[in-house]
Amino acid sequence: MKNKIGIWAPLRYANVGDDMQAIAFAKHIQKMGYEVKLFQLDDELARLYKLESAPTVDALCKDVNLVVIAGGALLTPFKWYKRILNKAAREYEADFKDLFLKSKKYPNVKFCAISMGGDGKVKKPETWYSHWRIDFFRSHPFVDGTVRLAGDVEQMKLAFGKNFVYHADMLFRTPDYFEPKMLPPTDKIRICLQFKKGRYLDKQLLADIYEYAEKHDDMEFHFITTHMPKIGLTYQYMPEKPSKNIFLDAYENPNQLLGVLASCDLTMTSMLHVGLMGLTMNTPFVSYRGPGKTKSFLKSIGGDWAILPEKISFEELRHQVLTKKKEELFGRYNLKAIHEMIEDSLSQYRFCTEVVEKLG
Missing domain, CATH: 3.40.50.2000 (Glycogen Phosphorylase B;)
Incomplete structure (x- = not known):
C-alpha cells in the first residue's frame, strides 16, 4: 500500500487557478497509485472530482511524508504595511506561519513547491515577505522545486538558498486533466x-x-x-x-x-x-x-x-x-x-512524479 500524499494550496479562496493546479496534481498523483488529500478543498469540488479535503494543515501533515505545494503565487510581494492593514495579505502570511510551525511539529514531512509563481524579479526578502515566509522557504523541510517564471530561479537561490528550476506553467496541460463543459452553440x-x-x-x-x-x-x-x-x-x-x-x-x-x-x-x-x-x-x-x-x-x-x-x-x-x-x-x-511551452509544461508533472517517488 503506497503512502498518502498531501497537497497544499490556498484553496479556501476557491480561486480557479489554485483549484486547477491542486486538482491536476491530485489526479496525476492518483494515476501513480497514491491516495491524496488536499488542504481546504471546497466541498463541492471534492465531491465533483472525488477527492479528500483536509480542513487544517495539521490534518494534512499528520500521516504523510510529503506535501506537494501546488503552484500558486507564493512569491507574491507585500510591503510591511500591507501585511498589517490588508486582510488577504495578513491571511496569506499566516499560512506560512502555519506551514512553518507544522514543519517543526512533523519533522519527517517534506514540502515541495511545484510550478510556483512570482513576478520574475529578485527582491530583498526582508522588505517584501514576513519572517514566517522567509523562515519556511529557508527551512530544511522545504526542498528544491520548480518555478513558472525563469526570473524566479535566481530569487529562490539568492533569497532562500534553494535550487529551483524553471519550466513552463503546469496549466498548459489543462486539457489532460479537465473536460470543459461547453456552452450551447450560437452563430453570435x-x-x-x-x-x-x-x-x-x-x-x-x-x-x-x-x-x-x-x-x-x-x-x-x-x-x-x-x-x-x-x-x-x-x-x-x-x-x-x-x-x-x-x-x-x-x-x-x-x-x-x-x-x-x-x-x-x-x-x-x-x-x-x-x-x-x-x-x-x-x-x-x-x-x-x-x-x-x-x-x-x-x-x-x-x-x-x-x-x-x-x-x-x-x-x-x-x-x-x-x-x-x-x-x-x-x-x-x-x-x-x-x-x-505546452511540451515544457510536461516537465512540471515529470518533476512531480520524481518527487513523489523519492519522498512520498
Missing part, C-alpha cells in the same frame, strides 16, 4: 470578459459594451470571475443582472469555467491565468490593463498585438479584435513558441 460572436474594478476598468468602455449588447444582436458578452461567489471576494466586476446578450458566468468549477473560455471567440482579461487557460482551449486572449507579467508572457509568444492600449475605445476594440475570426487571431501568435 462570443466575448469572454474578466475585469477588475476601480482603476482597472474604464467606465466608458463598459457603458459602450452594454449599449452595443442592447442595440445589436451579433455579439454575446460573457462576464466571468475567478472566485466562487460564496467566497465573498468582490474585486472583480460582475454585472448586476443578465440580459439578451449579457451573461453572468461566475466561477463554479474548473470544467464550467473552461467551457465558457472554450466556447468564446476571444478572452479579454487583466489576469494571466485566465488568458493562459483560454489558450489551452484554443481561445485567443488580449490583455486589458494587465500586469507586467501578462505583457511579458504575450511578448514571449509573439502577442505584442494582444496588449491593448489602456484608453482603447469600444469601436477600436471591435474593429481591431472583436470582429476577427477566432482562428485568425490565434494564428497571430507564435504558435511554435506556444507548442514548446
Whole structure:
C-alpha cells in the first residue's frame, strides 16, 4: 500500500487557478497509485472530482511524508504595511506561519513547491515577505522545486538558498486533466470578459459594451470571475443582472469555467491565468490593463498585438479584435513558441512524479 500524499494550496479562496493546479496534481498523483488529500478543498469540488479535503494543515501533515505545494503565487510581494492593514495579505502570511510551525511539529514531512509563481524579479526578502515566509522557504523541510517564471530561479537561490528550476506553467496541460463543459452553440460572436474594478476598468468602455449588447444582436458578452461567489471576494466586476446578450458566468468549477473560455471567440482579461487557460482551449486572449507579467508572457509568444492600449475605445476594440475570426487571431501568435511551452509544461508533472517517488 503506497503512502498518502498531501497537497497544499490556498484553496479556501476557491480561486480557479489554485483549484486547477491542486486538482491536476491530485489526479496525476492518483494515476501513480497514491491516495491524496488536499488542504481546504471546497466541498463541492471534492465531491465533483472525488477527492479528500483536509480542513487544517495539521490534518494534512499528520500521516504523510510529503506535501506537494501546488503552484500558486507564493512569491507574491507585500510591503510591511500591507501585511498589517490588508486582510488577504495578513491571511496569506499566516499560512506560512502555519506551514512553518507544522514543519517543526512533523519533522519527517517534506514540502515541495511545484510550478510556483512570482513576478520574475529578485527582491530583498526582508522588505517584501514576513519572517514566517522567509523562515519556511529557508527551512530544511522545504526542498528544491520548480518555478513558472525563469526570473524566479535566481530569487529562490539568492533569497532562500534553494535550487529551483524553471519550466513552463503546469496549466498548459489543462486539457489532460479537465473536460470543459461547453456552452450551447450560437452563430453570435462570443466575448469572454474578466475585469477588475476601480482603476482597472474604464467606465466608458463598459457603458459602450452594454449599449452595443442592447442595440445589436451579433455579439454575446460573457462576464466571468475567478472566485466562487460564496467566497465573498468582490474585486472583480460582475454585472448586476443578465440580459439578451449579457451573461453572468461566475466561477463554479474548473470544467464550467473552461467551457465558457472554450466556447468564446476571444478572452479579454487583466489576469494571466485566465488568458493562459483560454489558450489551452484554443481561445485567443488580449490583455486589458494587465500586469507586467501578462505583457511579458504575450511578448514571449509573439502577442505584442494582444496588449491593448489602456484608453482603447469600444469601436477600436471591435474593429481591431472583436470582429476577427477566432482562428485568425490565434494564428497571430507564435504558435511554435506556444507548442514548446505546452511540451515544457510536461516537465512540471515529470518533476512531480520524481518527487513523489523519492519522498512520498
